[in-house]
Amino acid sequence: MDKLIDLISKEVSDAFESAGYDKELGKVTISNRPDLCEYQCNGAMAGAKQYHKAPFIIADEIAQKLQDNDKFESVESVKPGFLNIKLSKTFIREYIVKMLHEKKFGVTQPGHQPKIIIDYGGPNVAKPLHVGHLRSAVIGESIKRILKYTGNDVTGDIHMGDWGLQMGLIISQLKEEQPDLPYFDPEHTGPYPKEAPFTISELEKIYPAASARSKEDEEFKAAAMEATKLLQDGDKGYRALWHHIMNVSIADLKKNYKNLNVSFDLWRGESDVHEVIPGMVDYMKSHGYAHESQGALVVDVAEETDTKEVPPCMILKSDGASLYNTTDLATIDTRMKEFHPEGLVYVVDKRQELYFTQVFRCARKTKLVMPETGLSFVGFGTMNGKDGKPFKTRAGGVMRLENLISEIDEKMYSRIKEGTPDIDDAEAKDTAHKVALAAIKYGDLSNQPSKDYIFDIDKFTSFEGDTGPYILYTIVRIKSILNRYEQEGKSVKEALLADADTDNQKTLMLQVTRFADAVESAARDLMPNRICAYIYELANDFNSFYHETKILAESDENKKQSYIALLATTLKVLETGIDLLGFDAPERM
Numbered sequence: 015m016d017k018l019i020d021l022i023s024k025e026v027s028d029a030f031e032s033a034g035y036d037k038e039l040g041k042v043t044i045s046n047r048p049d050l051c052e053y054q055c056n057g058a059m060a061g062a063k064q065y066h067k068a069p070f071i072i073a074d075e076i077a078q079k080l081q082d083n084d085k086f087e088s089v090e091s092v093k094p095g096f097l098n099i100k101l102s103k104t105f106i107r108e109y110i111v112k113m114l115h116e117k118k119f120g121v122t123q124p125g126h127q128p129k130i131i132i133d134y135g136g137p138n139v140a141k142p143l144h145v146g147h148l149r150s151a152v153i154g155e156s157i158k159r160i161l162k163y164t165g166n167d168v169t170g171d172i173h174m175g176d177w178g179l180q181m182g183l184i185i186s187q188l189k190e191e192q193p194d195l196p197y198f199d200p201e202h203t204g205p206y207p208k209e210a211p212f213t214i215s216e217l218e219k220i221y222p223a224a225s226a227r228s229k230e231d232e233e234f235k236a237a238a239m240e241a242t243k244l245l246q247d248g249d250k251g252y253r254a255l256w257h258h259i260m261n262v263s264i265a266d267l268k269k270n271y272k273n274l275n276v277s278f279d280l281w282r283g284e285s286d287v288h289e290v291i292p293g294m295v296d297y298m299k300s301h302g303y304a305h306e307s308q309g310a311l312v313v314d315v316a317e318e319t320d321t322k323e324v325p326p327c328m329i330l331k332s333d334g335a336s337l338y339n340t341t342d343l344a345t346i347d348t349r350m351k352e353f354h355p356e357g358l359v360y361v362v363d364k365r366q367e368l369y370f371t372q373v374f375r376c377a378r379k380t381k382l383v384m385p386e387t388g389l390s391f392v393g394f395g396t397m398n399g400k401d402g403k404p405f406k407t408r409a410g411g412v413m414r415l416e417n418l419i420s421e422i423d424e425k426m427y428s429r430i431k432e433g434t435p436d437i438d439d440a441e442a443k444d445t446a447h448k449v450a451l452a453a454i455k456y457g458d459l460s461n462q463p464s465k466d467y468i469f470d471i472d473k474f475t476s477f478e479g480d481t482g483p484y485i486l487y488t489i490v491r492i493k494s495i496l497n498r499y500e501q502e503g504k505s506v507k508e509a510l511l512a513d514a515d516t517d518n519q520k521t522l523m524l525q526v527t528r529f530a531d532a533v534e535s536a537a538r539d540l541m542p543n544r545i546c547a548y549i550y551e552l553a554n555d556f557n558s559f560y561h562e563t564k565i566l567a568e569s570d571e572n573k574k575q576s577y578i579a580l581l582a583t584t585l586k587v588l589e590t591g592i593d594l595l596g597f598d599a600p601e602r603m
């Protein structure tokens with residue numbers, strides 16, 4: 015479906031052309047003076063030089079040509095040579111009706127579905143999820159939904175850190191605490207126990223203890239490194255123990271991500287490409303991509319145009335061990351061979367940007383990917399506390415994601431109980447969680463991903479201003495009006511949209527027509543904040559209309575049903591918007 019702005023640009027361009035000017039001058043933009051007009055065209059200003067004419071003479075000519083065009087309510091030429099444009103109400107209404115019949119409200123769908131893999135979440139198994147993992151999950155989930163909505167075939171992969179030193183630390187600690195476990199008995203034959211020798215809460219205590227100890231106790235650290243190597247080399251007992259760690263942790267991770275309304279199609283991890291590494295390393299060597307440097311194996315990735323140093327990509331350390339990027343490269347290799355994606359998207363802390371520059375360059379140079387494969391890095395900034403420093407608990411420790419969410423859930427629960435005393439407990443809890451998620455996710459997503467932001471819970475949970483709860487509140491308000499309309503025995507579905515009869519209504523209708531522009535721009539730049547900005551404006555335009563209009567009390571039935579149709583449309587667009595952000599609205603709040 016053509017965008018509204020393109021349709022009107024075409025009319026204005028045609029007018030320029032038929033008056034003997036360059037068509038290109040007819041480009042229209044959204045007005046930066048909404049008090050004066052809806053769209054504007056500055057082409058006469060640009061044309062003035064080219065045609066040696068005063069700009070207002072050109073503007074006058076164009077305005078004259080568009081006088082009788084029924085897409086416009088008015089086209090005014092104003093000095094020194096601008097065109098101020100207002101659209102016809104019928105044209106806007108017809109556009110909305112068409113948009114409602116289109117798939118995805120007119121968002122352009124590609125001819126074929128490009129395959130995209132998105133790497134987000136990135137939790138480290140057996141370590142508690144902390145707020146640092148929140149951003150990757152929240153932004154990644156939204157980008158996944160936006161890319162799907164814009165016609166891509168998207169696969170989300172969690173890419174767990176499940177193969178590193180943390181495993182050796184846990185194994186070594188367990189070996190000390192429970193040396194009699196069969197996993198540590200080299201003589202053990204037959205199967206290992208089915209039950210894990212620890213619960214998730216025990217596991218969560220083992221890791222921090224072992225990690226703290228390794229910082230003081232050199233011997234313990236060496237043992238943990240040795241255990242990591244044994245595990246990776248395939249020690250049977252250690253592998254069995256590792257499977258327990260994985261199962262117990264993944265069950266917990268699934269619970270946590272579900273609570274966040276975040277899901278993954280693939281639950282792969284670093285361990286999954288362990289076997290791929292030797293073949294990939296041989297390939298890089300035999301094709302002459304990798305060379306030895308001070309005992310290590312590296313691929314040079316610096317480019318002449320670099321203004322900052324980009325160090326070589328280290329593939330193997332001098333002791334032959336692989337590194338974080340070896341795993342990432344092997345993962346790229348596997349993803350390409352198994353899924354043949356057209357693009358890979360990584361949602362990772364922006365402090366890893368240089369690292370991903372190296373990895374991407376290395377993948378291109380070694381032809382693990384095709385020249386045309388898209389490799390995108392969405393680097394996000396830090397979530398800070400009100401003091402401007404990385405977010406901490408009140409006691410100053412690392413805040414666990416679970417605790418953060420339940421704190422906000424509780425806060426919302428008491429507010430909802432206060433506001434709606436007759437609400438039953440189950441609904442109050444469910445609603446509280448929905449509002450909490452909207453607060454957290456919108457608070458994050460309304461910022462450009464690369465920016466640091468301040469996690470200000472009082473601001474994020476407010477029902478007013480640019481917040482998730484404000485958007486939900488608007489949705490709930492619309493739902494309640496529509497419900498009452500149906501209670502009058504009338505059908506929302508059958509309500510017919512008419513031309514706007516007030517300025518506020520027209521503004522709201524115009525805003526509705528811009529949905530696809532917002533979604534496409536968010537998809538193109540991988541920026542969910544564009545959707546936040548759009549639904550915030552839409553909610554504001556709706557609320558201005560609502561405060562000025564009697565809706566259910568309107569006595570003219572035609573007007574009333576038109577209002578209802580517009581409300582139903584606004585609701586659909588808002589609900590689609592929040593779904594793309596990864597949260598949903600309750601029935602009441």
Ligand code: ARG
Nearest residue numbers: 133136137138173175342362
């Ligand atoms: N596990 C990593 C961390 O916590 C993030 C993984 C990001 N993804 C990737 N493919 N390297 O920092």
